[in-house]
Amino acid sequence: MNxxxxxxxxxxxxxxxxxxxxxxxxLLCREMGADLTVSEMISCHGLVYGQEKTLIMLKTVPEERPWAIQLFGNEPELMGQAAALVSKKPVDLIDINMGCPVRKVIKKGSGAA
Ligand SMILES: Cc1cc2nc3c(=O)[nH]c(=O)nc-3n(C[C@H](O)[C@H](O)[C@H](O)COP(=O)(O)O)c2cc1C
Incomplete structure (x- = not known):
């Protein structure tokens, strides 16, 4: 699959x-056969402002390839900055969350909003 x-x-x-x-x-799911793994959804705001809890979510190891990072946010400028930041990391794909229906996410204009 491509x-x-x-x-x-x-x-x-x-x-x-x-x-x-x-x-x-x-890594467990990879052992069980997943060929692509995806991060938790990661806040663009947290990335751009260097929040520790957010940066921890970028942790990966060389055995975890290919892997994808999913971003969420509500400000195009910050989304772009966050994508530029993560594209410098060892990552194979950047995904944008446009479907999360959770209230605390959509009330800020992110995810499904
Ligand atoms: C606890 C939980 C957390 C989820 N978090 C995300 C998320 O961060 N980003 C996302 O795109 N989808 C998220 N989803 C949606 C799942 O990735 C998936 O699309 C959904 O569960 C449907 O999968 P299925 O078709 O295999 O049942 C989440 C779902 C669950 C149950």
Missing amino acids: IASLLLNNPFILAPLAGYTDLSFR
Whole structure:
């Protein structure tokens, strides 16, 4: 399976799950056959302003390739800055969360909003 130039060996992709898909969980899923893993959704605001809890979510290891980072936010300028920041990391794909229906996310204009 291909996603642009990214070639996956199998079609099993670990969906992004806020509160679950940390590095340990992602590595377990990779052991179980996932060929692409995705971070928890990561706040663009937290990334750009260097919030410690957010930066921890970028943690990965070389065995975890290919992997994707999912961003969420509500300000195009910050989204762009965050994407530029993460593109300097060892990451294969940047995904934008445009579907999260959770109240605290949509009330700030992010996710599904
Ligand atoms: C606890 C939980 C957290 C989730 N977090 C995210 C998230 O951060 N980003 C996202 O795009 N989807 C998130 N989702 C949606 C899942 O990635 C997935 O699309 C959804 O559960 C449907 O998957 P299914 O079709 O395999 O049932 C979350 C779902 C659950 C249950």
